[in-house]
Amino acid sequence: MNKPRKPSDIAKPSPCLCHIESGELSPLPPPYEDFNQVTIPTLNPDKVKGIETSLDDTVAIGIPKPASREEEEALVRQFLSGLRKLFEKENNWTFLQPLLLSMEHCAKCQTCSNACPVYEMSGRKEIYRPIFRAEVLRRIYRKYFKPGGKIIAKLTGDIDLNWTTIARLAELSYRCTLCRRCATVCPIGVDNGLITHEIRKLFSQEMGIAPKELHEKGSVQHLRVGSSTGMNPLAVKDSVEFIQEEMEEITGYKVEIPWDVEGADILLLHNAGEILSWPENVGAFAIIFQAAGISWTLSSEAAGYDAVNYGLWYDDVQFSRVAIKHADIARKLKVKKILIGECGHAHKALTVTADRLLTGDLNVPRESAMVTLEDIVLNGKLHFDPHRNNFPVTLHDPCNVVRSMGIVEPQRRILRKIAPGFREMTPHGVENYCCGGGSGFAIMSGYNFAEWRNLVSSRKKFLQILNAFQGEPQETPKYVCAPCSNCKGAIRDIINYYHAEERSRLYYGGLVELIVNAMADMKKPIIRFGEEPSWKS
């Protein structure tokens, strides 16, 4: 097995470029030491037959190996054609300037490496350095598209361009969560996370290569059926009706969830994953809005009940289609603003990134639910009994809400008011660590990718959570507040994987559940720790 040291090693054929040995991952503290020797389970040879697996211990995309030399060469040509398009304004006006600047000014100082949780937790495996994949792309670009490139390549770092290089680069672009911590610390302002994003785009937009969970089952299904969960408008209405009944049963509060109200003040966009996996989140939003007398609505139009926009992570075209669809639904409903529920990437996609896409009456104002909720909670629109949340609470900062949008304090001001046991993780705010499920990882689980995520990319977050609750008795239930669906999914998975409910009594949920749990006029708690209610009615 090769031990890669340099970006040029990516082109050298070997069955596996990088393998994590037992004991190489960053150690976990007691009572989780038994996981320190655990390795990523070997890929099932039958399942990966004919699939490109030569990067590391896992597979995110599952790219079929070319059947012939001719096919291989055609794929290399396609790759180069896509690479050229990344630098053309007709094809990539969306990111051309940021890409050019990051491609041309890296000083290779490695400051970014220390900021990357994947690199750190993997036991500092070379291929996971933020600069590794970026440098591969830089070298190929310089070699093939700069005047005198073949000669310059000899002076600035050469790299062989072959099928192995391309297939590994495609897979490698899905070993970074796009948390952009690396970009925050770069003294020059280079964004290696952005380069990863652009590599993903090249593969998707030119070669049709992307993880199924993001593309076929993700953005394509979203646009065709109405939701990446597969729910059509009828199914979503059924599910929400069920949530209404559930809420009354759980909390004793009767709630009506409005649909398609024309002229409402707010169109609330939930990640549809909430409806299926965390219905109490949808119910809690409804309780708060109803109790506070807010004029709001959900949309039952296809795509209008699912805030996700997976294109943000891999494909500008799919991204644009979904963003325009969302805005158009709000325009037709004549709402005053779109409110993004607890979904981090949807926050960034529609509020920030799509801001330079939506024009005229499609430019409907967009706001984060954190902001609206702060207004409701802090301005006396509801009455609270904070002691109902008398358990340790820590807050996970979704990268897309905090680092990408600067929405840092509203959620904290809420927690300080309603959760006396609130404490911060270290570091937090704009310096937070990703949950490990960012950029689509939380929903990707094909082959053994979920194990890689739990063991490598989510490991730092798990350590942070454990540290935040250090000193709390084991038997005390502890709540990780994660106001983002994908983050919740990743945190749910690490709690399950490491048996953290049994060993540390770790639980997780959103922000609205904590708000409703502390509302003075609730007859029963919405938050339960296993079978145990969080407060006695």
Next chain:
Amino acid sequence: MGFYVLSYLCVAVFILATGYRVYRQITLPVHVRWEIYPVQHETGAKVAYGGSYLEELNWWEKKYESSLFNELKYMVPEILFIRGLWKENRSLWRVSFPFHFGLYLMIATFGLLLLHACFILWRFPAFAEGGAIRSLLDGLIVFAGWIGLILGNIGVLGVLYKRLTDPELRDYSSFADYFNIGFIFLFFLSAFVACLLGDPFLEGAKAYTIGLLTGGHFPNPYVPGQSVPGRVAIVSASLLTAYIPLTHMSHMYMKYFLYHDVKWDDAPNRRGGSLEAAILKNLDLKPTWKAKHVEADGRKSWRDIASSAPKEMK
């Protein structure tokens, strides 16, 4: 005269290359927002914790504001002292700071030399021999020049040592990286030796700068090349001036675009505003991406494609 011609040519290359770089940046299409917080021109308390105007209820009803003071409060220590590296990569800062500060002091020294030359050429009355202003300027030139040369030499050797001995840096370093360091070292060393051996008050530099402004026609001009180190210093400084904008070392000033046009570009798109006009132009561009789901044929615009659902999966 040959030295002056070389210097003029190199300055011309610098101006053209820098001009091209800047021109290219300002003519690129408006891109989608990709800022990253903290955005240092944020106003009020928000800048301290990395907050943004998006934290405000109905933010679009308020005027977009940015604080130049907050931006400068961050940027000045960042540019002068490389604060980011101090915070995030202390061991590299120990060599990178003297290296960069040495270069800054060389630029500052050149600025002072130009000022000195202008005063002489304009026969500025307060700049008489032995006067306070002249003494002060002479002192500043010597101070900035010497400190710059000492720091620069220490820094460049430190950077070279670090690149050679730290595997993290070594494995990503190419011939070009070592060439760049060697080139800069050549300048710092030759200038240092030239001053040390025969010109501790930088009289040669002063005379050469006057010569630069007069095409070597000033009475009693300095004749370049009186010493080998002096000759090497003039040639290497001139060539470096031309070379820097052709390489990634242009980050010295291109950092402005990396920060202001990407990292901190949080300007909202308002209906009827100039940003909207630029976006409308972008939406008319016609992509040619080949994946089937994109459905680009070179005739459909971004607007057409983004308003349609894909028929193909791949």
